[in-house]
Amino acid sequence: MTARSDRDLQAVKDYLDASMAPDPERAARYVASPFLVRFTGNRRFDAPDGPTSFNAARYRWVKKRIDRYDVVPGAEETIIYSIGHLYGEWPDGTPFDHNRYVDRFVVRDGLIVETDVWNDSAEWILDPSIART
Template sequence: MDQNSERDLQAVKDYLAASMAPDPVRAAQFVAPGFVCRFTGGRLFDTPSGPTGFNATRYAWVKKRIERYDVVPAGDQTIVYSLGYLYGEWPDGTGFDGNRYVDRFTVQDGLILDTDVWNDSAEWILDPSIAKS
């Protein structure tokens, strides 16, 4: 991995650590001006506090068990995928684990330009019998 890709991957790791704290103020240090987060269901946010606020309504708490990062150099940008599982509690206190997620980040010069977020939460909310706890 080249030096730019390593720097961009570290920005994603730092952003995710701050987001899961949750500390959206610290997470904002790793995003570029004009940042866009395309969240599950097509929700658009322009700051890290958007997804944090949405997650506060969907979960009592949620964390990521990161399984791996895939890093793809793309000219002067780096595409970083974070893949793994969500675990936590629903608002009613019921625990969950094994909720698949994929986050895709576009990063340039150590700052996140945009991210796309996908996970199984909506399906699990619609049919709790498929959720693992």
């Protein structure tokens, strides 16, 4: 990795740490303007508080168990994937774990400009029998 991709990876790690706190104001320190998050179901937000508000309605609480980061340095930007599992509680207090997720970040000049978020939550909500705890 390059010094730039190391810096960009640290921005993603700091953003995720703040997002999972949840502290969207702190997370905003690591994003550029403009900023776009395409969340599950193609919901679009332009600030970190959008996903935080969405998660507050979907989960009682949720955290990420990050398994790895894949870093793809480019000439103008760094693409970073955060891959792992979500765990937490549904609104009714039922615990869940092993909910796969992938987050894709586009980072330029040490700031996140774009994020895509995918996970199994929608499928698990539709058919709770497939969820593992």
